[in-house]
Amino acid sequence: MTAFSRLVARDLRLALRQGGDAATVIAFFVLTVILFPFGVGPEPEILRRIAPGVLWVTALLAALLSLERIFHVDYEDGSLEALALMPLPLEAQVLAKCLAHWLLTGLPLTIIAPLLALFLHLEREAYPVLVLGMLLGTPSLTLIGAIGAALTLGARRGGVLLSLLVLPLYIPVLIFGAAACEAAVAGLTPRPHLLLLAALLVLAVPLTPFAAAAAVRQALE
Amino acid sequence: MLRFANPARFMRLSAAILPWCAGAAAAAVAAGLFLALFVAPPDYQQGEAVRIMYVHVPAAWMASFVYVVMAVASAVALIWRHPLAEIATRAAAPLGAGFTLVCLVTGSLWGEPMWGTWWVWDARLTSVLVLFFLYLGYLALVNAFDEPTRGARAGSILVLVGVINLPIIKFSVDWWNTLHQPASVFRLGGPTIAASLLWPLLVMALGFTLLFASLLMLRMRTALIAAKVRAVRLVAGEDEAPFVSASSAKLGSVR
Amino acid sequence: MTDQMAHFLAMGGYAIYVWPAYGVATAVLGFLVVQSVLAYRRTQREFTALERRRR
Numbered sequence: 001m002t003a004f005s006r007l008v009a010r011d012l013r014l015a016l017r018q019g020g021d022a023a024t025v026i027a028f029f030v031l032t033v034i035l036f037p038f039g040v041g042p043e044p045e046i047l048r049r050i051a052p053g054v055l056w057v058t059a060l061l062a063a064l065l066s067l068e069r070i071f072h073v074d075y076e077d078g079s080l081e082a083l084a085l086m087p088l089p090l091e092a093q094v095l096a097k098c099l100a101h102w103l104l105t106g107l108p109l110t111i112i113a114p115l116l117a118l119f120l121h122l123e124r125e126a127y128p129v130l131v132l133g134m135l136l137g138t139p140s141l142t143l144i145g146a147i148g149a150a151l152t153l154g155a156r157r158g159g160v161l162l163s164l165l166v167l168p169l170y171i172p173v174l175i176f177g178a179a180a181c182e183a184a185v186a187g188l189t190p191r192p193h194l195l196l197l198a199a200l201l202v203l204a205v206p207l208t209p210f211a212a213a214a215a216v217r218q219a220l221e
Numbered sequence: 222m223l224r225f226a227n228p229a230r231f232m233r234l235s236a237a238i239l240p241w242c243a244g245a246a247a248a249a250v251a252a253g254l255f256l257a258l259f260v261a262p263p264d265y266q267q268g269e270a271v272r273i274m275y276v277h278v279p280a281a282w283m284a285s286f287v288y289v290v291m292a293v294a295s296a297v298a299l300i301w302r303h304p305l306a307e308i309a310t311r312a313a314a315p316l317g318a319g320f321t322l323v324c325l326v327t328g329s330l331w332g333e334p335m336w337g338t339w340w341v342w343d344a345r346l347t348s349v350l351v352l353f354f355l356y357l358g359y360l361a362l363v364n365a366f367d368e369p370t371r372g373a374r375a376g377s378i379l380v381l382v383g384v385i386n387l388p389i390i391k392f393s394v395d396w397w398n399t400l401h402q403p404a405s406v407f408r409l410g411g412p413t414i415a416a417s418l419l420w421p422l423l424v425m426a427l428g429f430t431l432l433f434a435s436l437l438m439l440r441m442r443t444a445l446i447a448a449k450v451r452a453v454r455l456v457a458g459e460d461e462a463p464f465v466s467a468s469s470a471k472l473g474s475v476r
Numbered sequence: 477m478t479d480q481m482a483h484f485l486a487m488g489g490y491a492i493y494v495w496p497a498y499g500v501a502t503a504v505l506g507f508l509v510v511q512s513v514l515a516y517r518r519t520q521r522e523f524t525a526l527e528r529r530r531r
Contacts, residue, residue, distance in 0.1 A: 172393035269488035
């Protein structure tokens with residue numbers, strides 16, 4: 001096993017042992033989506049109209065919930081310093097940690113999303129686009145969120161601060177993801193929106209680890 | 222001693238330049254106000270309400286300009302570790318946030334007579350709103366650490382991340398706007414800007430820029446003197462701050 | 477004279493939009509100026525007091 005995959009496995013093991021990460025995220029996702037019919041009324045027409053936006057916003061917020069876990073736990077008990085000294089470059093370690101985080105949050109969200117779309121009466125044509133969009137979008141959410149998580153290490157009220165920092169940066173993913181869904185509903189091709197989501201991911205994978213690693217380094221100084 | 226040479230030079234330069242800059246700022250703003258309120262003609266469609274544009278548009282320009290200044294300063298801070306760069310970024314942030322706030326409020330006040338609503342999700346206003354949150358995020362981050370220098374470094378990274386994301390966000394907001402196009406498409410500023418309308422805009426923009434430069438210099442001077450105060454207190458043993466990094470002590474070293 | 481003044485202040489009926497707009501701009505920018513100057517003076521005073529105590 002390469003150092004990279006060992007780090008991914010380590011993070012997964014730790015998270016699963018501590019438990020609750022994937023469960024909390026999914027629970028938040030489900031509960032928040034279910035709140036909307038109570039707020040706007042149960043008419044299928046209204047729910048159908050807001051379904052793409054609601055699903056994406058709540059998935060985004062759910063992903064936000066668990067971002068701190070990427071670095072904070074290791075930061076608190078000093079293992080982040082030990083990891084920084086490893087031969088594997090910090091940028092690669094960030095990628096490994098993001099992969100583990102996505103497997104625990106983004107992937108479950110993507111799997112649960114179609115089930116929740118049922119509650120919101122989303123049109124059948126939009127389901128594949130919803131899943132594909134989330135598959136492309138949630139990794140970007142993790143990667144961008146990792147930057148925020150690293151920047152807020154050691155900060156007061158880090159959780160709320162993290163939301164303030166990260167949510168504006170999430171807006172493009174949200175726009176393209178929801179637009180892809182809505183295009184499918186309207187019978188138009190979702191391809192341009194999905195391509196843009198893919199482009200964001202392609203940009204995020206090489207670039208975000210640099211920012212996150214720089215943030216981790218200045219936190220460890 | 223070498224570390225202190227640059228801040229000392231800045232103090233000398235700014236002491237010389239600041240009065241002139243501030244005076245020029247006052248003159249330019251006054252001239253801009255005069256042009257905007259008395260000289261510029263009312264618009265064919267918008268009537269006197271067009272005068273709001275002379276505050277709104279320069280404020281929008283400044284909102285973006287200040288963020289770019291912060292981005293350049295952050296890049297310098299991260300690459301060359303220049304001691305003044307982080308101070309400049311930190312000093313500029315409230316100024317940029319102020320211009321952004323002015324842009325948003327005047328935009329809203331302009332929108333009500335023009336489109337009949339206090340807020341309109343058009344591409345530019347929405348992008349400025351996001352920019353406002355980028356400023357707020359920066360201010361929250363740099364003030365969230367007990368140790369002042371920690372926040373500055375994190376802030377520089379955040380500004381660079383923000384400046385890279387800004388075009389992406391702007392593009393996605395434009396995209397989103399064309400998808401959900403409102404019934405009528407209005408471009409703030411009208412279809413064309415006649416020359417008589419341009420001069421007040423440019424003079425106000427110049428005034429705002431000089432105002433920003435003056436306040437930036439003033440705030441940087443304040444930050445440098447404050448750093449000296451902290452360092453002197455630390456040496457004298459009066460300072461009780463538990464987290465003082467070596468770099469902040471070096472910055473204020475008068476020896 | 478006052479007729480002209482009244483016309484100017486009325487801003488063609490848009491007075492409640494134009495004057496608050498200029499007012500907000502003046503208030504926000506004015507606040508930044510005042511706060512910056514006061515902070516500068518305060519820090520200056522602290523420094524000179526400290527220097528005086530050192531000597």
